[in-house]
Amino acid sequence: MDRRIQAPLVDSSSCLCRAERGVVVPGAGSHVPRSRLCVQSSITASIHPLNDKRPARGDRRRGQQWPLLPGLPDDLAIACLIRVPRADHWKLRLVCRRWFRLLAGNYFYALRGRLGLAEPWLYAFKCDGDGRVSWDVLDPTAAARGGGRAWRALPPVPGEYADATGFGCAVLGGCHLYLLGGRDPRRGALRRVVFYSARSNRWHRAPDMLRRRHCFGACVMGNRLYVAGGESGGGGLRSVEVFDPAKNRWAFVSSMAAALVPFVSAVHGGRWYVKGLGADRQVLSQVYTPETDAWSTVAALDGMVAGWRSPSASLDGRLYAADCKDGCRLRSYDEAADAWSGCANSRRHMGSSHALEAAAMVALRGKLCVVRNDMSVSVVDFAVGAENQRWQTLASKGQIKSFVTNLLSSVAGRGRAKNRVLHCQVLEA
Known part of the structure; x- marks a missing residue:
């Protein structure tokens, strides 16, 4: 198998949204997170994030470890490694344990993002x-x-989404891709949430949503993930939930003005526009304002929703x-x-x-x-x-x-x- 597309591992117990650097527990094969937020990782705490408490076996007598690049201090070595193209990072992970640990932590990729190299x-x-x-x-x-x-x-993909339909997809922090909800052919509507980290190349579990739903709308505003409407076996839903990665939990916010099954949505001007089918299969449009936590109905003759088609995207405010x-x-x-x-x-x-x-x-x-x-x-x-x-x-x-x-x-x-x-x-x- 091409190592550039090697199988991502699935971790069912941790959430990298709260990990600055992970360690591998012998015999467990899992990533144990630390306490710092991934999306707000600090790269100024130390220029040497790889110092081990225990020296390598060959250096235990001297109490030191080999440098990342022979002849260079670690800060200069890191400055060189962060400029290696992303397609070759799988090769860097195979060089030695120190290089693997460097690329397994958030420090390396946070520094690439800060310098515009991501x-x-x-x-x-x-x-x-x-x-x-x-x-x-x-x-x-x-x-x-x-x-x-x-x-x-x-x-x-993770097994629960191999045959799922109507699931949502969104990105938090620029590097975490979330799959949430959906409908399984055997179990019906799901609350399950998983996410893939582009930094660790692994799938991880996240807290389940508060309601089972599929065919719903999803968006990201202010680095928080919102889901609204959809179906849950018993008909359309009006409930709206938000996931805050800083708190690692879901919470309800104001419900929609009417039950809606969205077929297109977009964030524009700091507000979330949703267009879909109502309870009587009529086309409805609603808009959510996060500052006031309020939903309002958009008139059918409104110029934006009247000519709005799927797919759509927002770029530079347009x-x-x-x-x-x-x-x-x-x-x-x-x-x-x-x-x-x-x-x-x-x-x-x-x-x-x-x-x-x-x-x-x-x-x-x-x-x-x-x-x-x-x-x-x-x-x-x-x-x-x-x-x-x-x-x-x-x-x-x-x-x-x-x-x-x-x-x-x-x-x-x-x-x-x-x-x-x-x-x-x-x-x-």
Whole structure:
């Protein structure tokens, strides 16, 4: 197995949101957390976070240990190692125990983030024709250079999500990817919450939600995770919960104005907009303001929700949405005019089949990525202005394969698509 995509371990007892540095307990094979917050890790406490209380066996008489890099003090060695590309970190972990401990702790990656060296990777969860959930990762830097395969398949997701539907997905702290809720074919709606740490390459358990729910909305505001609405076997839900990683617990906040099963949501202007189906299957729109902890109904004629389509994403304070099924045309919302207008056009229509339909939009280093069900990715840069917009393809099957996929999907029917992208998120490390 390629060590770059080696199987993440599952830790069912700890939460790295509260770990600055972990230690491995002999015989337990688990990560034991310390007390400092991961998302607020301090990198100024010590420039030597690897000093052991017990010296290595060969150095016990002298009471010292080997340096990270021979001939250099540890602070300079760390300054060199943090500049190694993320794709090669698995090699660094194999050099020696000290290097492994350095990359296993939050100090190393917190320092990369503080110096602007953290690299964002794209993670996509997809469902095949048999309902099996899997996930892949894309290195945008390597994909832009055209080196090797674009998407790399990752080992299986945790067992409770292998066949789940309607689960939520969100990112906290830039490096923790949460899977929560959903519906299991055998156990029904779930309260389960797990998260993957891009720093440790492991899955971990988090506190369960307070209510069982699936097909709900989820967002992150102020480094807190909110979930709202959805279903729980007995009909629609109005309840809303928030998870605070600093306290490592869930709590209820104000309920929605009406029960809602969201099909699209986005954070814009410091507020959370949710659009979905109500109890009578009518389309409803609501907005949540965290400062006042209050929900309000958005009028159906409101310019934003009237033209709002899925997928959508917020970039530099502006809300963008797809204007066609394959995401080759994009629109942006003008808050002053309270209207949507076209803002980007690749002038390259890829097709109208389900396989080529835009499934997700994410912001990536000031650019907007459009991810389609066939795992092709297009990137548009809005910083250069409307007249000089540049579209770039990070991952594609090629024109011939896209044409064949489009043709076969049209003949077989839209409901027989091979893959369907469920969620797409960006993690930094």
